[in-house]
Amino acid sequence: MIIRDMISEDIPELAGLMATTSTWIRYGTTLESASNTLQSLLEQAKNPDACECIVAENDGEAVGFIVLQHGAMFGMSSYVKLVGVRQDTRGQGCGSMLMEAAEHSALSRGPNVFLLTSDFNQQAIRFYENLGYQRVGAIKDYVVSGIDEILYRKTRGPLRT
Numbered sequence: 001m002i003i004r005d006m007i008s009e010d011i012p013e014l015a016g017l018m019a020t021t022s023t024w025i026r027y028g029t030t031l032e033s034a035s036n037t038l039q040s041l042l043e044q045a046k047n048p049d050a051c052e053c054i055v056a057e058n059d060g061e062a063v064g065f066i067v068l069q070h071g072a073m074f075g076m077s078s079y080v081k082l083v084g085v086r087q088d089t090r091g092q093g094c095g096s097m098l099m100e101a102a103e104h105s106a107l108s109r110g111p112n113v114f115l116l117t118s119d120f121n122q123q124a125i126r127f128y129e130n131l132g133y134q135r136v137g138a139i140k141d142y143v144v145s146g147i148d149e150i151l152y153r154k155t156r157g158p159l160r161t
């Protein structure tokens with residue numbers, strides 16, 4: 001498994017991953033909307049101080065990805081916007097490798113990393129808590145009605161010492 005920057009050729013495969021993942025389907029994600037989202041994020045990643053799109057590649061195929069935005073939480077901290085691993089590759093450490101790559105970059109810029117996860121996504125909640133993320137709280141009906149977004153934070157300390 002190698003970790004590398006995302007390129008536009010990865011988008012069809014990764015949009016397919018998103019459009020077939022139950023978490024994103026509940027938010028109305030389609031192949032087209034996923035493709036548009038990834039294209040837009042890849043455009044933002046032309047400035048790596050704003051956004052990074054990272055891919056896990058196995059046997060020449062993109063099997064997972066993570067998108068990190070800098071200065072995105074209250075304009076002060078990095079935020080993991082998206083992370084996903086292909087169904088047949090889950091549970092083999094790929095998601096953890098992607099998170100490690102993102103955190104390495106985020107924590108070199110500041111002491112906090114934030115992310116949101118859906119209240120129903122127990123697998124992701126366990127995954128993040130195992131990685132040391134602490135629950136900040138629930139944001140009710142934030143993205144769609146009927147789903148709370150749970151804010152998580154990993155911290156090395158306050159912004160100012």
Ligand SMILES: CC(C)(COP(=O)(O)OP(=O)(O)OC[C@H]1O[C@@H](n2cnc3c(N)ncnc32)[C@H](O)[C@@H]1OP(=O)(O)O)[C@@H](O)C(=O)NCCC(=O)NCCS
Nearest residue numbers: 021023082083084085090091092093094095096124126127
């Ligand atoms: C959440 C997600 C990214 C995790 O990716 P992953 O590649 O399965 O993550 P890992 O393999 O690193 O860790 C997952 C589990 O496998 C275990 N694991 C890690 N390395 C392992 C290995 N080499 N062999 C077997 N199991 C392993 C971990 O302990 C972890 O256990 P847990 O289920 O108790 O948390 C993945 O499940 C996913 O894509 N979900 C759908 C999309 C989604 O919900 N994204 C998050 C919200 S945006």
